[in-house]
Amino acid sequence: MATTEPALNSIDFHFAALMQRLAVKPSPELELGAKLVSRFRADGHVCVPLRDLSPTEASLVGISEPLPDRANWAKKLRASGVVGEPGEFKPLILDAKDRLYLQRYWKYENTVADSLRARALKHRNDFDYSLLKEQLARLFSEKSDLQKLAAFCAAISDLCLISGAPGTGKTRTIISICALLIALSQDRKLRFALAAPTGKAAARLKESIVQARQSIQVPGEIESRLPTEASTIQRLLGAISDSPRFRHDAQHPLSADVIIVDEASMIDLALLAKLLEAIRPDARVILVGDKDQLASVEAGSAFRDICTPEFEISLSSNLAGAFHECTGEVLINTMPSRAPIHDFFVELRRNYRFAGHEAIVELSTAVNRGDSEQAIKILKHGGSVRWRPTPSVKSLPRELRAAVLTRFAKLATAEDPNAALAQLSEFALLCALRRGPFGVETVNAVIERLLLEEGVGERVGKYRHGQPLMIMQNDYNVGLFNGDIGIVLPDAASGGALRAFFICEDGEMHGIAPARLPPHELAFAFTVHKSQGSEFREVVIILPELDAPVLTRELIYTAVTRGREGVEVWANEVVLKQSIVRAAGRSSGLRDSLWSKGDGK
Numbered sequence: 328m329a330t331t332e333p334a335l336n337s338i339d340f341h342f343a344a345l346m347q348r349l350a351v352k353p354s355p356e357l358e359l360g361a362k363l364v365s366r367f368r369a370d371g372h373v374c375v376p377l378r379d380l381s382p383t384e385a386s387l388v389g390i391s392e393p394l395p396d397r398a399n400w401a402k403k404l405r406a407s408g409v410v411g412e413p414g415e416f417k418p419l420i421l422d423a424k425d426r427l428y429l430q431r432y433w434k435y436e437n438t439v440a441d442s443l444r445a446r447a448l449k450h451r452n453d454f455d456y457s458l459l460k461e462q463l464a465r466l467f468s469e470k471s472d473l474q475k476l477a478a479f480c481a482a483i484s485d486l487c488l489i490s491g492a493p494g495t496g497k498t499r500t501i502i503s504i505c506a507l508l509i510a511l512s513q514d515r516k517l518r519f520a521l522a523a524p525t526g527k528a529a530a531r532l533k534e535s536i537v538q539a540r541q542s543i544q545v546p547g548e549i550e551s552r553l554p555t556e557a558s559t560i561q562r563l564l565g566a567i568s569d570s571p572r573f574r575h576d577a578q579h580p581l582s583a584d585v586i587i588v589d590e591a592s593m594i595d596l597a598l599l600a601k602l603l604e605a606i607r608p609d610a611r612v613i614l615v616g617d618k619d620q621l622a623s624v625e626a627g628s629a630f631r632d633i634c635t636p637e638f639e640i641s642l643s644s645n646l647a648g649a650f651h652e653c654t655g656e657v658l659i660n661t662m663p664s665r666a667p668i669h670d671f672f673v674e675l676r677r678n679y680r681f682a683g684h685e686a687i688v689e690l691s692t693a694v695n696r697g698d699s700e701q702a703i704k705i706l707k708h709g710g711s712v713r714w715r716p717t718p719s720v721k722s723l724p725r726e727l728r729a730a731v732l733t734r735f736a737k738l739a740t741a742e743d744p745n746a747a748l749a750q751l752s753e754f755a756l757l758c759a760l761r762r763g764p765f766g767v768e769t770v771n772a773v774i775e776r777l778l779l780e781e782g783v784g785e786r787v788g789k790y791r792h793g794q795p796l797m798i799m800q801n802d803y804n805v806g807l808f809n810g811d812i813g814i815v816l817p818d819a820a821s822g823g824a825l826r827a828f829f830i831c832e833d834g835e836m837h838g839i840a841p842a843r844l845p846p847h848e849l850a851f852a853f854t855v856h857k858s859q860g861s862e863f864r865e866v867v868i869i870l871p872e873l874d875a876p877v878l879t880r881e882l883i884y885t886a887v888t889r890g891r892e893g894v895e896v897w898a899n900e901v902v903l904k905q906s907i908v909r910a911a912g913r914s915s916g917l918r919d920s921l922w923s924k925g926d927g928k
Contacts, residue, residue: 334388334389335362335366335388335389335390336366336369338365338369339361339362339365339366339369340362342361342362342365343357343358343359343361343362343365344358345361346358346361346407346409346418346419347361349408349409349418350407350408350409351406351407351408351409352403352406352407352408353407354403354407355395356395356399356400356403356404357403357404357407357409357410359390359392359394359395359400360375360377360400360404360410360419360427361419362390363375363380363385363388363390363427364419364427364428364429365429366388366389367388367914368429368432368626370388371622371623371624371625371626371627371628371913372626372913372914372915373428373432373435373436373596373626373627373913373914373915373916373917374422374426374427374428374432374433374436374914374915374916375426375427375914376424376425376426376914377397377400377401377421377425377426377427378397378424378425380394382394387876397425401421401425404419404421404427405421410427411430413433413437416430417430418430420433422916424916424919426914426916431597432596432597432626432627434600435596435597435599435600435627436596436600436627436915436916436917436920437920438600438603438604439596439599439600439603439629439633439917440917440920440921442603442604442606443486443603443633443668443921444667444668444920444921445608446484446485446486446612446671447484447486447667447668447670447671448667449484449485449486450483450484451482451483451484451485454482454511454512455511456653458510458511459479459482459483459507459511459653460653460654462506462507462510462511463475463478463479463507463653463654464654465544466478466503466506466507466543466545467503472677473673473674473675473676473677474496474499474500474503474675475654476642476646476647476650476658476673477489477500477504477673477675478500478503478504478507479649479650479653479654480646480671480673481504481507481508481611481613482504482507482508482511483649484611484670484671485609485610485611485612486611486612486613486668486671487504487611487612487613487614487671487673488613488614488633488634488668488671488672488673489613489614489615489616489673489674489675490615490616490617490618490619490630490634490672490673490674490675491617491674491675491676492617492619492675492678492688492691492888493617493862493888493889494678494679494688494891495675495676495677495678495679496675496677496679497589497615497616497675498532498535498536498538498539498589499539499542499543500615500675501521501536501539501587501589501613501615502536502539502540502543502553503543504587504613505519505553505554505585505587506543506545506549506550506553508585508611509549509552509553510545510549516552517552517584517585518582518583518584518585519554519583519584519585519587520558520563520581520583520585520586520587521533521536521554521556521557521558521587521588521589522557522558522559522560522562522563522586522587522588522589523557523559523560523588523589523590523593523860524559524560524588524590524591524593524594524598524623524860525559525590525593525808525809525810525859525860526559526798526801526807526808526809526810526811526831527808527810527811527812527860527861528589528590528593528810528859528860528861529557529558529559530557530811530830530831531860531861532557532589532590533555533556533557536553536554536555536557537555540553557589559801559808560588560594560598560602561573561598561801562803563575563581563602564581564601564602564605566801566803568803571597573601573605575605576601576604576605577604577605579605580605580606580607581605581606581607581610583606583610584610584611585610585611585613586602586606586610586611586612586613587613587615588602588612588613588614588615589615589616590615590616590859590860591614591615591616591629591630592616592617592618592620592621592622592623592628592630592631592859593616593620593622593623593859593860594623594629594630595623595624595625595626595627595629596623596625596626596627596629596915596917597625597626597627598623598625599627599629614630614633616630617888618630618631618634618635618674619631619695619881619884620859620881620884620885620888621855621856621859621881621882621885621911622881622911622913624856626913627913627915627917628911628913628915629915629917632915632917632918632921633668633672633917633918633921634672634674635918636665636666636669636918636921636922637918637922638665640662640665640669640672641660641661641662642658642660642661642662642673642674643661643662643664643665643669643670643672644661644662644663644664645664645669645670646664646669646670646671646673647661665922666921666922666923668921668922669922686705686708686710686711686712687711687712687887687888687890687891687892687894689705690702690705690706690712690887690894691884691887691888693705693907694880694883694884694887694907695880695884697880697907697908697910698907699903699904699905699907699908700904702883702903702907703900703903703904706896711892711893711894712887712893712894712895712896713893713894713895713896714895714896714898714903715895715896715897716897716898716899716900717765717869717870717871717872717897717898717899717902718897719872720764720765720872723764723765723769723770723773724773724776724777726897727770727773727774727777728777730867731754731756731774731851731867732774732777732778732781734754735774735778735783735793735795735851736778736781736783736793737750737793738750738751738784738793738794738795738814739778739783739784739785739791739792739793740793741793741814741816742816742817744814744816744828744836744838745836747793747814747816747828748812748813748814748828748830751795751812751814752861752863752864753863753864753865754863754864754865754866754867755853755858755861755863755865755866755867755889755890756770756851756852756853756866756867756869757852757853757854757855757858757866757867757868757869757886757889758770758852758853758854758855758868758869759854759855759868759869759870759871759875759877759878759882759886760854760871760875760877761854763871764871764872765869765870765871765872766871767852767853767854768848770851770852770869771848771849771850771851771852772849774849774851774852775794775849775851778791779791785817787824787825789841790815790825790827790841791815792815792816792817792825793814793815793816794814794815794849795812795813795814795815795849795850795851796812796813796814796815796827796844796847796848796849796850797810797811797812797847797848797849797850797853797857798810798811798812798813798829798844798845798846798847799845799846799847799848800845800846801845802844802845805839805843805844805845806831806837807829807831807839807844807845810857810860811829811831812829812850812853813827813828813829813839814827814828815827815828815841816828818838820838821838824840825841826838826839826840826841827839827840827841827844827847852869855868855882855885855886855889858885858886858889859885861889862889862890862891863889863890863891864890864891864892864893865890865891865892865893865894865895866886866887866889866890866893866894866895867895867896867897868883868886868887868894868895868896868897868898869897869898870896870897870898870899870902870903870906871902872899872902873899873902874901874902874905874906876909878902878905878906878909879906879909879910879911880906880907880908880909880910880911881910881911882906882911883903883906883907
């Protein structure tokens with residue numbers, strides 16, 4: 328279990344003290360459990376697995392005393408009066424497998440599991456199967472194509488889960504599914520809602536949909552009904568200012584008939600629970616993402632838990648059999664269905680993006696397998712992927728000057744915001760950490776200082792011509808969201824005053840006075856987490872010279888797959904190997920809840 332903070336903080340101690348005051352039978356075991364559940368949630372876990380917790384894992388969050396006997400620990404917790412069983416309204420919940428939750432997070436997990444299980448048990452028959460076969464053949468030219476299987480799954484059920492690495496055609500699959508469902512609905516008008524977890528991901532989804540529409544051949548009456556808009560999940564649900572609640576919930580559900588969510592790996596457990604609660608029971612839910620990417624910044628790794636049981640998974644024989652019955656096509660590499668949800672999961676495997684740059688696919692595959700030796704070998708071979716040792720702290724400015732300064736200096740002469748933002752999308756400098764000598768804050772400060780030393784870009788106050796900025800907090804009034812990237816340029820319409828230009832959620836370019844921007848920071852470099860939902864022609868990835876718990880296989884995989892044509896990794900070889908071997912782990916009961924209740928057939 329990797330953690331982001333090395334020790335307990337004041338919130339953890341205050342929460343534990345509160346539980347002790349409220350308890351009928353306070354105890355050292357309750358105090359320890361409360362500290363851990365507070366700390367674990369802050370570190371991205373949904374619960375504390377008491378049975379499996381090791382002294383080493385406890386020490387990572389600052390627990391130095393010996394852990395209690397597990398049976399006695401659970402007994403003391405249940406006797407405290409503040410720890411209940413699942414379904415009880417108590418501050419803490421301890422389930423049958425001794426997983427300790429905050430009440431709210433147990434409820435989120437239970438909501439997600441119940442919703443997905445209910446949808447997995449339903450099969451649709453409100454369409455013509457002969458029409459389905461005809462439309463599948465028209466939309467997908469290749470036989471036994473997994474994109475075709477995903478579309479078939481979306482047509483016959485209320486739930487469809489699609490995972491795939493970058494370049495496997497997820498967006499084309501989304502638009503093909505929309506076309507298929509429109510054709511099957513015939514005269515009935517379907518209402519679509521397309522969403523993503525962040526404004527940046529929503530804008531990219533919208534752009535990708537426009538491009539994908541050009542690649543499929545459909546009659547004009549279907550094309551005219553294809554969705555063209557995408558929004559953030561928060562906007563779709565109706566965010567309420569300064570409130571964790573939304574306007575749409577179980578009592579006020581969304582009107583959409585089909586809800587498609589892209590970049591599902593970025594959705595935290597709480598947001599997914601609120602989304603599923605707000606979807607009508609008779610609506611289709613289609614979650615699309617990459618199960619191997621980094622999980623959300625907030626608690627939970629819901630999409631990964633949903634799509635990855637504790638065993639090697641391949642295509643469900645139930646789904647393959649239904650596909651064969653409809654199309655006559657035989658799918659290989661199937662296995663007996665292990666749980667109801669297994670029948671609604673499709674993993675896209677064929678990569679269409681990296682033609683001529685197969686080394687990126689080979690590297691990402693090796694990283695995903697945890698094969699550090701092969702990954703290093705691919706990096707050292709060169710080509711579209713390259714490796715160089717992390718420079719020393721002292722030489723970092725010199726290395727950055729040589730490697731990237733020219734790219735950013737060109738922005739100081741840019742005049743057209745569209746061209747400048749297009750230039751920014753060509754290249755990304757990604758850091759594993761936010762702080763430290765090789766973190767985003769340091770790298771951004773170094774590059775800004777180098778540009779100022781070169782006299783690049785006219786400066787007005789704290790802003791400079793050609794300065795890239797990243798938004799750090801959602802602002803629905805301005806229409807900017809966490810992760811949005813813009814650039815500071817003179818605005819002729821404002822008499823040459825500097826404005827920050829962003830492509831907002833409506834897809835239009837907006838010039839905004841810097842004083843009106845929500846919290847933001849320089850964006851010459853940004854974290855791998857912030858790069859999710861984006862792709863670039865080339866990326867440079869900087870790892871620290873020393874190992875850190877946040878350096879995981881998922882982080883390296885996510886970073887590598889941001890580049891389309893070139894990937895350069897700056898890393899100490901030992902640190903890189905350790906990172907690839909270390910898999911991220913977030914404790915939850917969602918995977919167990921969804922995959923342990925199968926029919927085994």
